[in-house]
Amino acid sequence: MADYQEYRRRILHKRWRRRFIVAALLVLLILLGAMGTMWQVLHRAQASDRTAEISILQQAVPGNEWNTIRYTPARQISVQTRADGTTAMDFRLAALPASDPVDRSVFAQDSFLGDSLTQGMQMYSTGLPHAMFCAYKGVGPNAVVNGTSCKRADGVKEVPMEALAAQQPKNLYVLLGTNVLNRDGDYSSFLTYYRLMLDMLSQSLPNTHIYVQSITPVRPEVRQTHPGLYKERLCEINNELAAIALEKGCSFLNLWEVLADENGDLRAEYAQPDGYHIKMDGYTVWVDYLRTHRVAENVAAAA
Numbered sequence: 001m002a003d004y005q006e007y008r009r010r011i012l013h014k015r016w017r018r019r020f021i022v023a024a025l026l027v028l029l030i031l032l033g034a035m036g037t038m039w040q041v042l043h044r045a046q047a048s049d050r051t052a053e054i055s056i057l058q059q060a061v062p063g064n065e066w067n068t069i070r071y072t073p074a075r076q077i078s079v080q081t082r083a084d085g086t087t088a089m090d091f092r093l094a095a096l097p098a099s100d101p102v103d104r105s106v107f108a109q110d111s112f113l114g115d116s117l118t119q120g121m122q123m124y125s126t127g128l129p130h131a132m133f134c135a136y137k138g139v140g141p142n143a144v145v146n147g148t149s150c151k152r153a154d155g156v157k158e159v160p161m162e163a164l165a166a167q168q169p170k171n172l173y174v175l176l177g178t179n180v181l182n183r184d185g186d187y188s189s190f191l192t193y194y195r196l197m198l199d200m201l202s203q204s205l206p207n208t209h210i211y212v213q214s215i216t217p218v219r220p221e222v223r224q225t226h227p228g229l230y231k232e233r234l235c236e237i238n239n240e241l242a243a244i245a246l247e248k249g250c251s252f253l254n255l256w257e258v259l260a261d262e263n264g265d266l267r268a269e270y271a272q273p274d275g276y277h278i279k280m281d282g283y284t285v286w287v288d289y290l291r292t293h294r295v296a297e298n299v300a301a302a303a
Contacts, residue, residue: 090239091214091235091238091239091241091242091252091254092254092256092257094242094243094245094246094252094254095214095242095252095253095254095257095293096211096251096252096253096293096294096295097293098292098293099292099293099294099295099296100292101288101291101292102291102294103291104128104130104287104291105130107128107130107131107290108130108131108132109169109170109171110128110131110132110169110170110171110172110173111131111132111133111134111164111167111169111171111172111173111208112128112131112132112133112134112135112172112173112175113134113135113144113160113164113172113173113174113175113176113201114134114135114173114174114175114176114213115135115136115137115138115139115140115175115176115178115179116135116137116138116179116277117175117178117216117277117278118133118135118175119133119135119136119137119153120277120278120283121133121135121283121286121287122135122153123153124280124283125280126280126281126283126284126287127283127286127287128287128290132167132169133152134150134152134158134160134163134164134167135152135153136150136151136152136160137151137153138179139160139176139179140176140177140179140180140190140193141176141177141180141190141193141194141196141197142180142189142190142193143160144160144161144176144193144197144200144201145193145196145197145200147159147161148160161200161201161204164201164204164205165204165205168205168207168208169205169208170207170208170209171208171209171210171211171294172201172205172208172209172210172211173211173213173253173290174197174198174201174210174211174212174213175213175215175216176194176197177190177194177215177237177241178215178216178229178276181215181228181229181233181234181237182226182227182228182229183227183228184227184228184230184233185228187228187237190237191237191240191241191244194241194244195244195247195248198210198212198244198245198248198250199248202248202249209250209251209295210248210250210251211250211251211252211253212241212242212244212245212250212251212252212253213253213255214238214241214242214252214253214254214255214256215234215237215238215241216255216256216259216266216276216278217231217234217255217256217259217260217264217265217266218230218231218234218265218266218275218276219265219266219268219271219275219276220265221275222274222275222276226276229276231263231264231265235264238254238256251293251295253289253290253293255286255289257289258285258286258288258289259278259282259285259286266278267282269281270282270285
């Protein structure tokens with residue numbers, strides 16, 4: 001009888017233990033499900049908060065004024081409403097207004113980050129050859145973000161961020177995009193890299209004011225060989241770049257004011273045969289535009 005009672009206790013103990021384990025597993029599954037639901041809710045809320053913080057295109061306020069986080073515009077800027085309900089700005093309205101001209105010599109303290117278009121600024125006497133340059137043929141903002149080794153016009157290779165950190169310029173002029181926008185398609189990756197690049201530049205150059213230059217206009221025939229380079233698309237992308245510039249506390253410069261004709265195409269007299277690179281005369285008006293568009297605290301009167 002004693003053996004039977006002991007056997008029964010063992011059976012009951014095993015049965016209770018199985019029930020306990022099953023119940024514990026059910027409770028654990030319920031807790032995990034609840035935690036997963038809470039995480040999704042919090043994640044959506046955080047994503048919504050981040051969007052509210054960084055998406056300047058959503059910062060339309062009553063009165064149809066342009067408003068951005070940590071940025072006080074010097075004048076009222078109208079906001080366009082897209083078909084999908086989002087808002088977009090015209091980059092021409094976001095551009096830095098004209099100021100008193102500065103002497104070309106002040107740019108000796110400044111750096112230019114860009115591609116072959118910026119190399120022209122370095123090589124032509126009508127540009128600013130005495131400034132500092134990080135200009136590399138064929139690059140985009142992804143090369144800067146990824147720390148890619150890039151080749152300068154003189155053949156020397158360097159990492160753009162390292163070169164700029166060594167220069168520590170007073171002002172930095174950025175012009176990137178033409179080389180990575182050749183195809184007519186989604187350009188969200190380009191904008192993402194541009195945002196990351198500006199964040200990295202701000203961290204590495206805390207005492208440098210950054211100017212974001214608009215992607216320059218092109219001739220109409222360029223679209224035949226580079227399907228992504230045409231005025232309607234470039235204007236749309238410049239709208240986004242203008243918003244990103246304001247979002248990041250940078251100044252936006254609209255080069256179309258001096259390089260584009262009345263149709264929004266690169267002026268024929270400034271265009272190289274390929275339709276998007278610029279002749280020497282084009283750099284003259286480009287430099288004059290830079291001389292007359294500087295933020296107030298960096299302005300030095302022309303001699």
